[in-house]
Amino acid sequence: MKQDNVTKILFIEDALEDAEQVTGMLRNGGIAVRPARAGNEAELESALESLAPDLVLANPATRDLKLGDVARMLDATGKDIVLIAMVAHADDKTICDAFLAGARALALRSRPDQMQAIVRREAEALVMRRSVRRLEAALRESERRCDALLDSSRDPIAYVHEGVHVRANKAYLEMFGFEDFEEVQGLTLLDLVAPANTEDFKALLKRLSRGEKPPPRLELKAQRADGSTFDAVMEFAQATFEGEPCIQIVFRRQEADSALAEQLDALRSRDPVTDLFNRSHMLDVLDEAVAAAAAGNTSRALLLIEPDNYRNLVDSVGLGSADSLLRALGARLAAQLDAHDIAGRISDHTFGVLLGGAEASAQAVAERIRGAVETHIFEAGTQSISLTISIGGSLIGEKNANSPTVLAQATSALRNAQNTGGNRADIHDPAAKDKAEAEKERHWLALVQHALASNGFVLYYQPVISLQGAEGEHYEILLRLRGPKGEVLPGYFLPIAERHGLLPAIDRWVIGNAIRVLAERKREGALATFFLKITPQSLEDETLAPWIGQQLAAAGVPGRALVLEMPESKVVTSLKPARAFVDALKQFGCGFALEQFGSGLNSFQLLKHIDAGYLKIDRSYMAELPKHPENQERVRELCTQAQAAGRLTVAEWVEDAASMSILFTCGVAFVQGNFLQEPEKVMAYELAG
Numbered sequence: 261m262k263q264d265n266v267t268k269i270l271f272i273e274d275a276l277e278d279a280e281q282v283t284g285m286l287r288n289g290g291i292a293v294r295p296a297r298a299g300n301e302a303e304l305e306s307a308l309e310s311l312a313p314d315l316v317l318a319n320p321a322t323r324d325l326k327l328g329d330v331a332r333m334l335d336a337t338g339k340d341i342v343l344i345a346m347v348a349h350a351d352d353k354t355i356c357d358a359f360l361a362g363a364r365a366l367a368l369r370s371r372p373d374q375m376q377a378i379v380r381r382e383a384e385a386l387v388m389r390r391s392v393r394r395l396e397a398a399l400r401e402s403e404r405r406c407d408a409l410l411d412s413s414r415d416p417i418a419y420v421h422e423g424v425h426v427r428a429n430k431a432y433l434e435m436f437g438f439e440d441f442e443e444v445q446g447l448t449l450l451d452l453v454a455p456a457n458t459e460d461f462k463a464l465l466k467r468l469s470r471g472e473k474p475p476p477r478l479e480l481k482a483q484r485a486d487g488s489t490f491d492a493v494m495e496f497a498q499a500t501f502e503g504e505p506c507i508q509i510v511f512r513r514q515e516a517d518s519a520l521a522e523q524l525d526a527l528r529s530r531d532p533v534t535d536l537f538n539r540s541h542m543l544d545v546l547d548e549a550v551a552a553a554a555a556g557n558t559s560r561a562l563l564l565i566e567p568d569n570y571r572n573l574v575d576s577v578g579l580g581s582a583d584s585l586l587r588a589l590g591a592r593l594a595a596q597l598d599a600h601d602i603a604g605r606i607s608d609h610t611f612g613v614l615l616g617g618a619e620a621s622a623q624a625v626a627e628r629i630r631g632a633v634e635t636h637i638f639e640a641g642t643q644s645i646s647l648t649i650s651i652g653g654s655l656i657g658e659k660n661a662n663s664p665t666v667l668a669q670a671t672s673a674l675r676n677a678q679n680t681g682g683n684r685a686d687i688h689d690p691a692a693k694d695k696a697e698a699e700k701e702r703h704w705l706a707l708v709q710h711a712l713a714s715n716g717f718v719l720y721y722q723p724v725i726s727l728q729g730a731e732g733e734h735y736e737i738l739l740r741l742r743g744p745k746g747e748v749l750p751g752y753f754l755p756i757a758e759r760h761g762l763l764p765a766i767d768r769w770v771i772g773n774a775i776r777v778l779a780e781r782k783r784e785g786a787l788a789t790f791f792l793k794i795t796p797q798s799l800e801d802e803t804l805a806p807w808i809g810q811q812l813a814a815a816g817v818p819g820r821a822l823v824l825e826m827p828e829s830k831v832v833t834s835l836k837p838a839r840a841f842v843d844a845l846k847q848f849g850c851g852f853a854l855e856q857f858g859s860g861l862n863s864f865q866l867l868k869h870i871d872a873g874y875l876k877i878d879r880s881y882m883a884e885l886p887k888h889p890e891n892q893e894r895v896r897e898l899c900t901q902a903q904a905a906g907r908l909t910v911a912e913w914v915e916d917a918a919s920m921s922i923l924f925t926c927g928v929a930f931v932q933g934n935f936l937q938e939p940e941k942v943m944a945y946e947l948a949g
Contacts, residue, residue, distance in 0.1 A: 266292045266880040267383045270307050272318035272325050274299050280861050287829040289376035294880055295861050300324040308337055310890045314386055315342045331362025342382045421506040423448045423465050435511060437485040454481035454489040474507055533583045534590030537604030542612050545602055546663050549614060554661035561622035563613040563653040564670045568682035570609045581641030588638045596629045626651045626685035648683035650674060655689060681744045704756040712765055716742045720939035724932045727924050733788040736932055737774050738939050763795040772811055777942055779815035787821055794824045799837040805844035812848055819849025827855040831870055839869050858898050875902050876910040886918040899927035
């Protein structure tokens with residue numbers, strides 16, 4: 261189960277309130293934070309061990325901990341922990357002192373936007389450094405395995421740096437009559453070329469030294485250690501050896517004529533299913549295109565193409581006919597291209613086209629291909645079917661002359677075309693980015709408005725299971741939107757709804773329909789308790805609580821069946837309206853729950869202002885809970901304090917049976933998560949009326 265990215269931050273502050281203020285500032289900027297505070301050396305040592313922070317935000321004016329001392333203690337851990345100095349204002353002395361003390365960055369308390377940007381930047385940089393270290397470790401392991409495979413290979417292979425041998429396997433040594441690598445170490449590649457080909461080979465080496473790409477193969481006469489020669493074919497590939505760029509050389513004897521060799525090369529570059537170029541060849545020509553664009557020679561475009569609803573298509577024609585369908589689609593694509601365009605199969609059902617024309621024609625070519633597919637009847641086995649495709653593309657120029665970047669941009673454009681209904685062509689153009697975002701916003705806004713007007717939302721149940729024998733059934737109610745290609749999760753449409761002031765209307769839709777479902781269950785003799793999320797914008801509506809009371813009374817549903825919930829961080833920043841709303845709810849017997857509880861520095865202080873009967877423990881503690889004793893201890897502390905305060909705890913996102921056992925011993929009252937049961941759709945008839 262995917263968890264939200266949470267940044268663990270340790271504050272070096274004298275006052276708890278000051279740390280809470282900065283925590284709220286960061287959360288208001290959309291940064292998920294798990295905070296802790298230290299005001300002296302002992303507290304810092306304890307926090308470094310228990311929290312294992314990602315970032316440390318230190319106030320240089322802290323009484324018992326100077327910035328330099330904090331930096332030294334962080335260095336002593338041997339971990340990559342970012343130190344950020346928090347200051348009220350920045351002058352030359354403040355900046356110099358902070359960086360000389362060991363701070364990596366400076367954050368201004370008076371500028372929340374600047375502080376959010378600094379924390380977000382340093383957190384992203386930390387994630388990147390950790391990823392690089394993992395990749396470097398994986399690379400070293402891969403190189404070790406490749407080295408072992410190299411020694412066992414029957415192909416004569418060598419690595420050459422600046423024309424000199426730096427590595428050769430046993431087959432290579434045997435081909436040239438050497439006993440061990442020491443005999444060839446230090447020899448240039450030119451020493452193994454017969455005199456008849458020396459001049460041509462020197463010219464090749466000069467071109468390689470200027471950074472030109474080596475040819476894929478070269479025919480020549482090779483020379484053994486004893487002076488004898490033989491006809492050979494050299495195959496080249498870019499490589500690295502011990503971190504240095506080099507060229508991998510494979511020598512092969514010429515045992516076939518050149519025409520046959522060319523045919524074999526052509527076969528190696530073709531996809532056997534579609535007879536288009538394969539992925540390897542397409543990536544090679546893309547590299548050539550971006551290299552030319554970087555030199556300012558030409559501008560081209562890459563298109564990525566996928567059939568819409570591919571899984572349904574395969575189910576329709578049968579797995580045995582899937583290849584014939586792809587072959588027919590590939591032929592239809594190729595028929596729409598000009599001689600200078602190159603088409604290939606990039607992955608299972610993804611086609612790529614490298615356009616050779618002017619960039620202004622990319623959209624026109626994409627639309628031509630899309631239309632040609634839409635109007636065509638395809639033969640797949642014994643069936644005739646029609647289909648549509650989505651196309652994503654990226655123009656290739658100097659600014660994005662990098663193969664991974666071009667592929668990522670084209671892939672993003674492809675997914676955007678699919679997510680907005682399919683049968684579309686979307687070409688990435690940085691100049692049109694703002695326009696595209698505005699169009700996407702209008703599309704999602706129209707979907708939300710239509711859903712509100714036509715009962716276009718869907719409710720799901722997820723059981724909230726009691727570990728302590730509580731009576732009755734409890735369910736979390738989750739919201740989905742009926743989109744053009746299926747149901748859409750809230751993360752896609754709620755931000756747009758928020759920007760356009762539609763969250764209160766959505767809240768009312770959810771509450772009203774949930775009460776109708778409760779009424780139906782009550783008539784069937786199975787009244788349950790529903791947990792419903794409510795947004796901060798609804799707290800400003802003074803008519804909402806009375807409206808809820810009216811809905812409950814009209815449906816004959818007792819208020820105790822309804823528990824509204826909000827994240828702790830949102831309640832903290834809307835304390836006065838939240839308190840008024842909760843107090844009004846209690847008049848009807850409704851409950852209130854605080855989500856993400858325990859994410860603040862002093863969460864239980866909030867209960868003095870908000871009468872919340874349920875505390876839903878912050879989900880970040882649930883991630884791989886059995887592996888993190890510090891999280892287990894924190895959950896146990898929260899449960900102990902909650903029980904003393906007469907509150908019920910709920911653990912969300914439970915991942916496994918081991919976590920269930922731990923949560924039971926900690927005293928958690930309720931648990932929920934896909935491991936226990938995935939959400940189920942509320943039946944349509946229950947929402948009727």
